[in-house]
Amino acid sequence: QDVVNKIAAGEIIVAPVHALKELIENAVDAGSTSLEILVKDGGLKLLQITDNGHGINRDDLPILCERFTTSKLKTFEDLTTIGTYGFRGEALASISHIAHLTITTKTVESSCAWRAHYADGKLAPAKPGQSTDPKPTAGRGGTQITVEDLFYNVPSRQKAFKSPSEEYAKILDVVGRYAVHCGGVAFSCKKHGDSSISLSTSKDASRVDSIRLIHGSAVANELISFEVSDQNLGFTASGYASNANYHVKKTTILLFINHRSVESSAIKKALEQTYSTFLPKGGHPFIYLSLDIDPQRVDVNVHPTKREVNFLNEDEIIEAIRTEIRIKLSEVDT
Ligand code: ADP
Ligand code: MG
Numbered sequence: 599q600d601v602v603n604k605i606a607a608g609e610i611i612v613a614p615v616h617a618l619k620e621l622i623e624n625a626v627d628a629g630s631t632s633l634e635i636l637v638k639d640g641g642l643k644l645l646q647i648t649d650n651g652h653g654i655n656r657d658d659l660p661i662l663c664e665r666f667t668t669s670k671l672k673t674f675e676d677l678t679t680i681g682t683y684g685f686r687g688e689a690l691a692s693i694s695h696i697a698h699l700t701i702t703t704k705t706v707e708s709s710c711a712w713r714a715h716y717a718d719g720k721l722a723p724a725k726p727g728q729s730t731d732p733k734p735t736a737g738r739g740g741t742q743i744t745v746e747d748l749f750y751n752v753p754s755r756q757k758a759f760k761s762p763s764e765e766y767a768k769i770l771d772v773v774g775r776y777a778v779h780c781g782g783v784a785f786s787c788k789k790h791g792d793s794s795i796s797l798s799t800s801k802d803a804s805r806v807d808s809i810r811l812i813h814g815s816a817v818a819n820e821l822i823s824f825e826v827s828d829q830n831l832g833f834t835a836s837g838y839a840s841n842a843n844y845h846v847k848k849t850t851i852l853l854f855i856n857h858r859s860v861e862s863s864a865i866k867k868a869l870e871q872t873y874s875t876f877l878p879k880g881g882h883p884f885i886y887l888s889l890d891i892d893p894q895r896v897d898v899n900v901h902p903t904k905r906e907v908n909f910l911n912e913d914e915i916i917e918a919i920r921t922e923i924r925i926k927l928s929e930v931d932t
Pocket of ligand 1: 628649651652653654689691741
């Protein structure tokens with residue numbers, strides 16, 4: 599059973615950035631307005647995320663890392679939304695099977711913070727022989743999740759990582775995506791031991807300001823906004839797209855479907871084609887696109903390792919979005 603859990607966890611989390619993405623989503627779901635991320639060795643040695651969200655009740659700590667239990671408490675609708683991305687209350691459980699996991703958390707009702715350690719889905723002692731009970735500790739409101747020695751018991755995965763700086767780049771990319779998408783949340787990310795912060799956004803920054811901070815003024819100054827929806831196709835889309843003056847060497851698409859950062863090669867292909875054929879000077883797009891689709895229409899059968907998402911009426915929805923972007927682009931004086 600344990601081997602099965604370990605394999606399943608390794609399939610869901612194949613790189614530190616996948617664990618971090620889940621932790622970011624949890625922190626945002628908890629209503630946080632501040633997320634501080636600390637990384638050591640590309641996340642393999644340490645991934646720590648500190649939020650100021652609503653925290654976790656002490657009584658929930660013993661079952662927190664059991665598979666499926668937490669999401670079972672939610673409504674069916676929630677479950678389908680989460681299921682879309684291959685996760686059903688599995689993130690913390692999975693992490694606990696392939697890393698040393700420590701959670702320190704405080705709700706407003708609690709007079710102190712509680713710290714718990716986990717291994718293989720269950721509470722674990724801080725040191726061998728000690729009690730597994732969560733311990734009271736000092737702490738601010740919110741939650742701190744510490745993931746140490748990721749893949750310590752999965753040698754094959756460890757070997758797959760060549761460079762911590764490559765993993766860190768992927769981490770910064772994902773943090774940057776959520777920083778743009780999550781208005782009202784301040785993000786910061788830094789390497790352990792470094793005095794300088796790699797990325798830091800303000801919670802009061804507008805979306806364009808966050809794009810400017812992360813992707814530079816050249817792109818931020820050229821953005822046009824768009825919005826399109828269709829009741830029959832069951833979607834609402836909005837975002838920003840670079841106009842013809844901005845020449846990006848590489849396509850950048852920040853895609854969120856139902857507020858989760860995902861990839862869609864169909865969307866990427868369609869937008870690249872729009873830019874290369876429609877714009878007089880050609881070029882690659884920079885697009886931030888937030889797409890809300892009825893959860894029932896998003897493919898729930900996508901394998902967890904696949905970051906790709908499929909949805910019903912994909913061609914029609916993509917066509918509607920690219921048409922709207924094309925109209926907005928043609929209104930710009932180029
Ligand atoms: P899921 O998010 O699918 O429920 P997870 O394993 O990601 O499963 O998280 C389990 C549960 O732990 C969440 O449902 C939530 O109740 C709680 N939780 C996790 N992270 C946080 C956090 N940063 N703040 C508050 N609660 C959290
Ligand atoms: Mg989660």
